[in-house]
Amino acid sequence: MAAEGEAPLVVDSVTRFGPDAAGRVCVGASHGGVYAAYLCAKAGLRGAVLHDAGIGKDGAGVAGLHYLDALAVPAAAIDHRSAVIGDGADCFARGVLSRVNAAAEALGLRAGMAVREAAALLLERAPPAAARPPPAREARFRLEGFGAAPVWALDSASLLEEADRGAVAAIGSHGNVLGGRPETAAKVEVFAALFNDAGLGPAGPGATRLPALDARGVAAATVSAASARIGDGRSTAADGVLSRVNAAAARLGLLEGMGAPAALSLLAAARGERHRA
Numbered sequence: 001m002a003a004e005g006e007a008p009l010v011v012d013s014v015t016r017f018g019p020d021a022a023g024r025v026c027v028g029a030s031h032g033g034v035y036a037a038y039l040c041a042k043a044g045l046r047g048a049v050l051h052d053a054g055i056g057k058d059g060a061g062v063a064g065l066h067y068l069d070a071l072a073v074p075a076a077a078i079d080h081r082s083a084v085i086g087d088g089a090d091c092f093a094r095g096v097l098s099r100v101n102a103a104a105e106a107l108g109l110r111a112g113m114a115v116r117e118a119a120a121l122l123l124e125r126a127p128p129a130a131a132r133p134p135p136a137r138e139a140r141f142r143l144e145g146f147g148a149a150p151v152w153a154l155d156s157a158s159l160l161e162e163a164d165r166g167a168v169a170a171i172g173s174h175g176n177v178l179g180g181r182p183e184t185a186a187k188v189e190v191f192a193a194l195f196n197d198a199g200l201g202p203a204g205p206g207a208t209r210l211p212a213l214d215a216r217g218v219a220a221a222t223v224s225a226a227s228a229r230i231g232d233g234r235s236t237a238a239d240g241v242l243s244r245v246n247a248a249a250a251r252l253g254l255l256e257g258m259g260a261p262a263a264l265s266l267l268a269a270a271r272g273e274r275h276r277a
Helices: 034-042 057-069 088-094 115-125 209-214 233-239 247-251 260-276
Strands: 009-011 025-031 047-051 075-078 097-100 140-142 151-154 168-174 192-196 219-223 242-245
Touching (some): 025 034, 025 057, 025 088, 025 115, 025 168, 034 047, 034 057, 047 115, 057 075, 057 233, 088 115, 140 233, 151 260, 168 233, 168 260, 192 209, 192 233, 192 260, 209 219, 209 247, 219 247, 219 260
Parallel strands (some): 151 168, 192 219
Antiparallel strands (some): 075 097, 140 151, 219 242
16 A cells, blocks of 8 residues: 555666665656566565567567566556656656556556556555565676677666776667766767667657767667567677667768677777777
């Protein structure tokens, strides 16, 4: 039961929970994949609404709903056509559900319901959080076959480290800045990065990390959600097909429709040339 005056926790990303998240209901503008769901369970949420990220390859954009079902956490996904991924306020204001897990359905949530209504039901009916998740699997991988250039597959942009400065990264995260803030495009100055386009969402610019990184001189592109599993950096690298490229990436030879392996080879070669110069 909701405590008097309790409100849902609305966040642009579920990678930034504090200790106050435990026992809360969250509307998070992150994708609904397994890694994001793990972070929700780790934080001790009793209910979560995430973004379906275009659902995409192998249903990866909503795979976290099944993960949370196994932990008895009610969860739902926001239709990517209704609200902008990476923008919690927009997801809460305009979002409409596309999928719900069994635990959420039992509480009355359903596809087509407004996110505001779904969050209110979770606040009223979701039981206390119970099971905590098993430890997360490894989510950073050094990719071979690119010579001396550091090329990494990261399941989340939150995993970027200072040591990744100047590296090439294939990232499982969506291609939007958080809450419309350009500074959130990447927390370290990588040489280049690929992201998932998350279905590109409702009418609007979409893939907003790309111009934000262009302004910083970082080559960046998105792969289509239909081609690669969101939340899976290795799928970005191996399966992705480029859907959008920024100007810095285009100058290095990246093109829409190019496979991610070819794009990463070009980026690694360009990175090597720059470091030899």
